[in-house]
Amino acid sequence: MKASTLTSLSLSLLSTASSTAASYSPPPLVVDVAPDHLRPYILPRYKGHAIKLTTSGQIIRFSITTNSSDGAFAVVQHTSKWTGWTSARPHTHQEAHEHFYCSKGRVELWTKKNVTGAIDEARVLTLGDFGTAPPGTIHTFQHTDPDSQLTHIYNPAGFEELYNVFSIGDFVSPHGSPYQLIGDDQQPFGDVTPEQEALLNSLDLYVAKADVYVPRRDFVNGTAGDPSINWHNSNNWHNGNNSLSSDPTDPYYVAKDYGPKYLNSENGYKVIQPLLTAEQTPNKNFTIGTLTLSPKLEGDKTNVAKLPHHFAIQMDEGQLALTIQGYKTEYLLPGDVAFIPSGTRFEYYATVPFTKFLYLNGGAKGLDYELLANAVPWDFPAYPE
Ligand SMILES: *[C@@H]1O[C@H](CO)[C@@H](O)[C@H](O)[C@H]1NC(C)=O
Ligand SMILES: *[C@@H]1O[C@H](CO)[C@@H](O)[C@H](O)[C@H]1NC(C)=O
Ligand SMILES: *[C@@H]1O[C@H](CO)[C@@H](O)[C@H](O)[C@H]1NC(C)=O
Numbered sequence: 001m002k003a004s005t006l007t008s009l010s011l012s013l014l015s016t017a018s019s020t021a022a023s024y025s026p027p028p029l030v031v032d033v034a035p036d037h038l039r040p041y042i043l044p045r046y047k048g049h050a051i052k053l054t055t056s057g058q059i060i061r062f063s064i065t066t067n068s069s070d071g072a073f074a075v076v077q078h079t080s081k082w083t084g085w086t087s088a089r090p091h092t093h094q095e096a097h098e099h100f101y102c103s104k105g106r107v108e109l110w111t112k113k114n115v116t117g118a119i120d121e122a123r124v125l126t127l128g129d130f131g132t133a134p135p136g137t138i139h140t141f142q143h144t145d146p147d148s149q150l151t152h153i154y155n156p157a158g159f160e161e162l163y164n165v166f167s168i169g170d171f172v173s174p175h176g177s178p179y180q181l182i183g184d185d186q187q188p189f190g191d192v193t194p195e196q197e198a199l200l201n202s203l204d205l206y207v208a209k210a211d212v213y214v215p216r217r218d219f220v221n222g223t224a225g226d227p228s229i230n231w232h233n234s235n236n237w238h239n240g241n242n243s244l245s246s247d248p249t250d251p252y253y254v255a256k257d258y259g260p261k262y263l264n265s266e267n268g269y270k271v272i273q274p275l276l277t278a279e280q281t282p283n284k285n286f287t288i289g290t291l292t293l294s295p296k297l298e299g300d301k302t303n304v305a306k307l308p309h310h311f312a313i314q315m316d317e318g319q320l321a322l323t324i325q326g327y328k329t330e331y332l333l334p335g336d337v338a339f340i341p342s343g344t345r346f347e348y349y350a351t352v353p354f355t356k357f358l359y360l361n362g363g364a365k366g367l368d369y370e371l372l373a374n375a376v377p378w379d380f381p382a383y384p385e
């Protein structure tokens with residue numbers, strides 16, 4: 001590294017301004033760890049700085065951080081084998097609005113608004129299921145399939161720093177193993193000490209102790225809670241009409257493909273499934289959803305966008321060709337994450353049928369806003385023939 005830096009420095013001293021400009025090459029777009037400052041990047045699946053969260057092998061990988069998003073939002077991937085324990089003490093945040101997306105296997109999630117009379121809601125999430133815990137919501141989670149991945153999203157960014165503080169060591173896997181293979185399933189923590197509690201509070205985590213909250217375990221067909229709430233209106237779990245809450249302080253869940261859907265037919269087909277709009281967050285500056293694209297056919301144009309907010313995607317299905325201004329085209333596979341700062345032009349198209357990604361917008365007027373402006377309500381998660 002050092003030698004080549006010196007070489008390019010000495011070359012630039014000898015060369016004219018124009019040839020220096022021509023020899024400039026930007027840092028690589030595809031990275032192994034999230035950058036420490038705002039810039040576009042693509043982080044392939046199972047890449048990123050990884051830390052050991054528990055002695056039983058649970059891993060946190062940092063996909064988008066305070067540094068890489070300039071504080072807008074953070075994303076970590078939490079991977080684990082099946083465990084019999086929740087992987088956090090039930091807790092609330094005062095600043096962070098936390099969102100959960102099951103990106104592999106199966107995860108149980110609990111949410112209870114911290115107000116008198118609130119009902120503890122619990123769901124078993126499988127791939128593509130979403131839940132959200134606004135500030136003040138007591139929540140916890142547990143991986144319950146042999147290879148499970150929960151994507152945690154925080155707006156604004158900042159809370160993810162807690163994982164560095166409580167890391168029990170870096171996890172280094174040249175083969176990109178999802179988690180540390182440990183047979184034991186120890187309880188990850190005991191009662192919180194006053195010292196731990198003070199440290200946790202300073203990191204925006206407030207423990208709900210066992211005298212005020214114990215996660216319910218009475219799941220029936222993947223759900224427990226108020227029987228009048230969505231997700232289980234009919235006899236099959238994962239059923240019913242999952243509309244988004246109208247109160248931004250309410251936790252809620254959207255089962256994969258059961259939420260609102262819209263079709264945009266401007267250039268090929270795009271099915272937009274909002275999971276959270278600016279109305280559903282007290283910060284009023286974040287949106288989440290999924291976008292499912294038909295492949296680019298002959299005559300279709302490449303989609304072009306330049307957004308007023310920081311933007312990210314996490315791939316779910318298919319393959320996406322993504323060209324970010326100043327870089328060559330990259331091809332994204334499921335699990336890959338791309339981060340695009342505001343004001344950066346990018347082009348994208350699906351190379352194969354049914355390419356789907358999760359989108360995250362650090363503001364109310366992101367990609368979904370533009371696509372929804374020319375979309376119609378739609379009854380299917382699939383696009384027309
Ligand atoms: C964020 O960036 C600052 C400045 O470069 C650096 O000191 C800090 O260690 C970074 N934080 C992390 C978690 O990488
Ligand atoms: C969103 O709003 C929150 C609360 O006002 C603020 O802390 C955060 O910085 C905002 N984020 C962006 C990207 O504007
Ligand atoms: C729940 O709300 C009460 C009353 O505002 C507060 O005293 C308590 O600290 C909150 N609990 C958590 C875990 O945030």
Ligand SMILES: *[C@@H]1O[C@H](CO)[C@@H](O)[C@H](O)[C@H]1NC(C)=O
Binds near residue numbers: 236
């Ligand atoms: C659970 O699912 C089974 C099979 O679909 C169904 O017969 C039963 O009524 C469901 N129970 C509830 C409480 O929804």
Ligand SMILES: *[C@@H]1O[C@H](CO)[C@@H](O)[C@H](O)[C@H]1NC(C)=O
Binds near residue numbers: 241
């Ligand atoms: C779902 O709920 C929305 C809002 O309440 C309603 O407009 C829509 O008709 C419902 N759809 C179905 C299939 O029940």
